[in-house]
Amino acid sequence: MESLxxxxxxxxxxxxxxGSALAVFLLRNLVHAIVLxxxxxxxxxxxxxxxxxxxxxxxxxxxxxxxxxxxLVFAVMLxxxxxxxxxxxxxxxxxxxxxxxxxxxxGFMAWNTSWxxxxxxxxxxxDFTDTIRExxxxxxxxxLLSFEVASVLLLFALVGxxxxxxxxxxxxxxxxxxxxx
Amino acid sequence: MTPKIxxxxxxxxxxxxxxIAARPTLLGFVQNFSIKTKLILGxxxxxxxxxxxxxxxxxxxxxxxxxxxxxxxxxxxxxxxRTKLASNNQELILGYTLGDVLAYWVxxxxxxxxxxxFLGGFxxxxxxxxxRLLARxxxxxxxxxxxxxxxxxxxADALKLMQKEVLxxxxxxxxxxxxxxxxxxxxxxxxxxxxxxxANMSYLDINxxxxxxxxxxxLSVLAVWMAGWxxxxxxALLGSMRTVAMMVSYEIPIGLSLLSVVLMTGSLRLSSIVSxxxxxxxxxxxxxxxAFFTFFFSSTAEINRTPNDIAEAESEIVAGFHTEYSGMxxxxxxxxxxxxxxxxxxxxxxxFLGGYTxxxxxxxxxxxxxxxxxxxxxxxxxxxxxxxxxxxxxxQLMSFAWKYLIPLSIAHVLLIAVEVSIxxxxxxxxxxxxxxxxxxxxxxxxxAVRSWAKAIGYTSEIEHPQQPVFATQMGGIKAARHIG
Numbered sequence: 001m002e003s004l005x006x007x008x009x010x011x012x013x014x015x016x017x018x019g020s021a022l023a024v025f026l027l028r029n030l031v032h033a034i035v036l037x038x039x040x041x042x043x044x045x046x047x048x049x050x051x052x053x054x055x056x057x058x059x060x061x062x063x064x065x066x067x068x069x070x071x072l073v074f075a076v077m078l079x080x081x082x083x084x085x086x087x088x089x090x091x092x093x094x095x096x097x098x099x100x101x102x103x104x105x106x107g108f109m110a111w112n113t114s115w116x117x118x119x120x121x122x123x124x125x126x127d128f129t130d131t132i133r134e135x136x137x138x139x140x141x142x143x144l145l146s147f148e149v150a151s152v153l154l155l156f157a158l159v160g161x162x163x164x165x166x167x168x169x170x171x172x173x174x175x176x177x178x179x180x181x
Numbered sequence: 182m183t184p185k186i187x188x189x190x191x192x193x194x195x196x197x198x199x200x201i202a203a204r205p206t207l208l209g210f211v212q213n214f215s216i217k218t219k220l221i222l223g224x225x226x227x228x229x230x231x232x233x234x235x236x237x238x239x240x241x242x243x244x245x246x247x248x249x250x251x252x253x254x255x256x257x258x259x260x261x262x263r264t265k266l267a268s269n270n271q272e273l274i275l276g277y278t279l280g281d282v283l284a285y286w287v288x289x290x291x292x293x294x295x296x297x298x299f300l301g302g303f304x305x306x307x308x309x310x311x312x313r314l315l316a317r318x319x320x321x322x323x324x325x326x327x328x329x330x331x332x333x334x335x336x337a338d339a340l341k342l343m344q345k346e347v348l349x350x351x352x353x354x355x356x357x358x359x360x361x362x363x364x365x366x367x368x369x370x371x372x373x374x375x376x377x378x379x380a381n382m383s384y385l386d387i388n389x390x391x392x393x394x395x396x397x398x399x400l401s402v403l404a405v406w407m408a409g410w411x412x413x414x415x416x417a418l419l420g421s422m423r424t425v426a427m428m429v430s431y432e433i434p435i436g437l438s439l440l441s442v443v444l445m446t447g448s449l450r451l452s453s454i455v456s457x458x459x460x461x462x463x464x465x466x467x468x469x470x471x472a473f474f475t476f477f478f479s480s481t482a483e484i485n486r487t488p489n490d491i492a493e494a495e496s497e498i499v500a501g502f503h504t505e506y507s508g509m510x511x512x513x514x515x516x517x518x519x520x521x522x523x524x525x526x527x528x529x530x531x532x533f534l535g536g537y538t539x540x541x542x543x544x545x546x547x548x549x550x551x552x553x554x555x556x557x558x559x560x561x562x563x564x565x566x567x568x569x570x571x572x573x574x575x576x577q578l579m580s581f582a583w584k585y586l587i588p589l590s591i592a593h594v595l596l597i598a599v600e601v602s603i604x605x606x607x608x609x610x611x612x613x614x615x616x617x618x619x620x621x622x623x624x625x626x627x628x629a630v631r632s633w634a635k636a637i638g639y640t641s642e643i644e645h646p647q648q649p650v651f652a653t654q655m656g657g658i659k660a661a662r663h664i665g
Contacts, residue, residue: 032356061397066396066402067399132449
């Protein structure tokens, strides 16, 4: 394993991540839950940093802690009684077993995979220093199709959002307008 | 029949004109120094220059070839110590040897202390600068009672804020109310990290520096929202909602304008962006004026400054999201606002105005002084805007971001992409191509801005009345002339 500093960082960051993720669904206050969810995202970003994945760490902060949290904030602010509490719901009857099964599956996979461990010196010997350039090359070369499909999906989402919020004029208003003109 | 405008040098004796004539000027300010003050200032300046020279001479073991060197050149002596101590390969702390500690931790401490002391010094003087300058824009005096020229006013303000009681409103969410003044400080500090102060002199020169800046600044949204939400106050909540909406909207133009910077320079590392501009003797503000404007304008929205300070509009919602904060907690919000203004100045300088370089001058003057000068210039520009422009309404701001800045920014990114591919094909006559692009981009920006404004219904021309219409109708024009 790496030097002692990285080990300490790993344990501190995983405690923060798991602890705040637990608190998200144990806390009754919905707003506190959002704040702790962001803390959990930041802990994940820190874990990526200990793995030398700088681009993914920064994207984690930018997308999850920056954008997704704002989405949740808007959801809370625009929903009536959104601030009330993080109430129980019947979905827990389905969610708990499914979540348990998924975590079991991931744990089993992680246990069974033979991790091809590279020491940090071996990683340094690989001939890319600029992760972001490498990611860009891969996206526009090997994974071009999925990249384009994702962009089309985003375009659909954009158009859908515009259609949802677009003001539809009623027929009466149109008649009034034509009479005025 | 045009009304006579009183010229400033006419000796008409209205009180207003006398006031204007008697207002303090910068030249007069300097001339009014006593001989003693001038001497002391001169000696201080000399000491500064000699000290810099001495540092350069001592640190770089006599390699004084007529150029300035930075503090970071301590690296040479540290490297010397490190190689001396390398034989002593004992583990000192956390797996680092003594040499590692010297090589990494000493520059880290020096950098942190340097940045923090620069920022702290600015926070001490910044509010005085802002108030005095605003006063000059409005032809009044500004704070001039505490200390010489009112220089100790910020300290007096800070002492006043510290003495005040920190109130927590009834019904406030205590935990969330406590956190925001601290949380809002963290992004404001962290964003200083990747900014290069000179060659090889940036605190955190990561290869995703630009993304880092965008992502860290976007974190302050949450602190602002928490402050507004926890206050249990309608004004605070409205202010925080406005701030969140504004920040979310204006992050997109910022991202797009920085995308064109990345396209042109081919790197996300801030020091390479600066060195690209230094190598080509070309500021990015010249080659992409629209991105420059977009970044500058959107930044004013991000940091809540005029003309985009609707989130803190005093006349509508008291003080916005920090209405309920009192004492030093409110002071922290104000300090962050000041610090962010300087930070934005530094970012604009780094991305668009050549950073620490100034067409070769950086070889003769320490680069950090140039960057500090440019950042302060940006700060001055913010104060100028504040003294000049009125406040936008929230719907005007939103529609300006979504209907105006974003479509034009997307078109701008396309334009820059085409230009970059042209440059890549014609590398032999690069400088000529860049000159052509500067001219072309300035022209097409003016054309696109005007035509798009016309297309979505902004009127481009304001009809200025040639004479005071209302006064003429009321028969008051004669009186108006007599005043002149």
